[in-house]
Amino acid sequence: MTSSGERRRRDDPWAAFVEAISVRQDREAFAALFSHFAPRVTTYLMKNRTSQQQAEEIAQEALLSVWRKAQLYDPRSASVSTWIFTIARNLRIDASRRERRGGAIHVDEAEAEFALDDAPLPDARMAAVQSEARVRDAMRTLSSQQLKVIQMSFFEDKTHGEIARTLQIPLGTVKSRLRLAMNRLRGLLDQDA
């Protein structure tokens, strides 16, 4: 377990920066993480119908969460970019609810809504996911067209019709590319079954 943890840390250059924050509140490590991730989180949020100003504000909050929660980060369960993706996703959901409720009250519901209960399930397939590198490998086997459709469909919250119009492809092609891509990712788990 330790050895796989070590291997993970080598795979993910950002894990050492989070550890530096966790161990010694290293501000330079924070600055490096902020400079890399805050502009990318901002882009991701702006693709999700968020204004630039609000996207930047949520990106600030996301990186502040990295600072405050560095001790909770487990490099064996997710890469830093995946961890930050989930933080940004949760903050985006909370921010849109706060806005709908008039903006006055702090909302922090999404994190609990995504927390899977602690009770571990006896499923060998969980082990496969510990190796996030394999997900990246599988993504490399997807065509850029398939990736684009996954990205627009789930991470930019676009309907199949909108995707078809944007990419100027038939609706049926959108659906078949998505299905193929999903099967590829599912296959990643079933290899070990």
Next chain:
Amino acid sequence: MTITHHPDEEMLAAYAAGALDLGQHVAIATHLAACGRCRAFSRVCECVGGAMLEDEAPAALAEGALDRALRRLDAPAPAASAKTQPVADDLPPGLPAFVKGYDFGPWRWIAPRIHVRAIALPEPSPTRVLLLRSAPGTKLIHHEHTGVELTCVLTGAFSHEGGRYGPGDFDLGDPSVEHEPHIEAGPPCICLVAMQGDLKFGGLVGRLMQPFVSF
């Protein structure tokens, strides 16, 4: 617990991306509480999100963004909204922790051998969530719905043309599907149901159901 019916991959990907409305999210989270296979797939989708984040083109931030963040590092974290609502002590097993904190209405009789219990979400959602309890041996009437309906079994079991559904199993009903589930002998069958749109029932039962439909 052997789970044989799962949400499709696209729904799990939408869950992981944070693209589901809260009612649908609750139904998927309830399935994930029981299903390691789908948990693993949702984690894969989060990894896809991480990889995409890594590949995003960096946006140009407002001047001084980093300095502003550095100045905020020593500020205290905003107090978590501590919601220590009492959890109803008569809830069925299998609900995710955050769902147990919601307000549950009383069980209401809606048809012979069938009761429902509304779950109040903290957020307006186009998808309503409720518990549906059916006595063993009941044959549910055919109903049409105008939107998709997500069902996750908590206790007991039912069968329909699509197979047998026991605890943890997930069933997706869409407007084109006509199913008449039959509740198995044994314990009462309690399901968490998340549904969009309105139910349309014919006949007497439909009229009996109206108060429930408009809750």
